[in-house]
Amino acid sequence: MTGEQPSDLIRSVSRALRVLEEVARADRPLSVKVIARRCGLNLSTSYHLVRTLCYEGYLHRRPDGDYLIGSQVAERYHEMLDAFERPPRASAVLRQLAAESGHTAYLAQLTDARLVVVEVAEGPRSPWLEDLQAGLETAPHATALGKALLLSLPSRVRRGILTEYGLRRFTPSTPSSVEDVEVELSGLRPGQVVEEHGQFREEVACASAVVPGTQWALGISTRGLAIPQLAAARLATAVRDLARS
Known part of the structure; x- marks a missing residue:
């Protein structure tokens, strides 16, 4: 991120992106508790964000309950290169x-x-x-x-x-x-x-x-x-x- 923080920043979007970034840079799948701790969010907010990101395909929930990056991230990546x-x-x-x-x-x-x-x-x-x-x-x-x-x-x-x-x-x-x-x-x-x-x-x-x-x-x-x-x-x-x- 560069430059000054915009005055009309949408906090929920910033938090969701922070969750994505933490999961993406992790060397193993993360639990919601770990995601919350690393992102500095409360557990309830983290659950809402993770469920939303899973529904949209940007996170994937494993059978053990941990999370990793979803297929939609790869789709956006290829679209970015094609642009x-x-x-x-x-x-x-x-x-x-x-x-x-x-x-x-x-x-x-x-x-x-x-x-x-x-x-x-x-x-x-x-x-x-x-x-x-x-x-x-x-x-x-x-x-x-x-x-x-x-x-x-x-x-x-x-x-x-x-x-x-x-x-x-x-x-x-x-x-x-x-x-x-x-x-x-x-x-x-x-x-x-x-x-x-x-x-x-x-x-x-x-x-x-x-x-x-x-x-x-x-x-x-x-x-x-x-x-x-x-x-x-x-x-x-x-x-x-x-x-x-």
């Missing part, structure tokens, strides 16, 4: 990039000042990055995907996004101020390949570029702090292919 109007052939280009380079390929977009990974094609030469998976919001200041998209924006807009999102430190190399990011981007032209080395994850490097004529960024990740020349070349080819489509 992004990907470039034609985006999935095919992403899969081809991963197959030919051996590196995981990503497609991302900035929306409402947030960097969202929309699609991923896994490659064996890249590590599993749990924060760079489809549907997840991630850090624009520490990722090549985010920096490539920021590079395409006017400085004033870019600074606003960085200030709103904040500059969380992921590794000792992560930029710690808006000025640090501006310095990094100052020698690059919009559309150029942007790299980051160990800023998002230690011993991991990423490269990305914006697809010309779009607001999409295509990127790859690799083990180690160097981007292999062949992988960079495959990325550039994929960006051109996606632009032509």
Whole structure:
């Protein structure tokens, strides 16, 4: 959650969302008593919220009485991803990039000042990055995907996004101020390949570029702090292919 609390906040909706969040982040199903304690709610309110969420399909009640996330959450997740109007052939280009380079390929977009990974094609030469998976919001200041998209924006807009999102430190190399990011981007032209080395994850490097004529960024990740020349070349080819489509 970001920004100031709205004056017309509907408390029951906020409480229901808090229940969903607690159940979703738990590593096992939760009882209503545990949900109430974790959410800071009384037991009666928690029962009403849980029953409502179960009826709507957002929670599922197990035979033992504990609760886990329901199928409607997955439905909303897929609808959210489908709402992004990907470039034609985006999935095919992403899969081809991963197959030919051996590196995981990503497609991302900035929306409402947030960097969202929309699609991923896994490659064996890249590590599993749990924060760079489809549907997840991630850090624009520490990722090549985010920096490539920021590079395409006017400085004033870019600074606003960085200030709103904040500059969380992921590794000792992560930029710690808006000025640090501006310095990094100052020698690059919009559309150029942007790299980051160990800023998002230690011993991991990423490269990305914006697809010309779009607001999409295509990127790859690799083990180690160097981007292999062949992988960079495959990325550039994929960006051109996606632009032509």
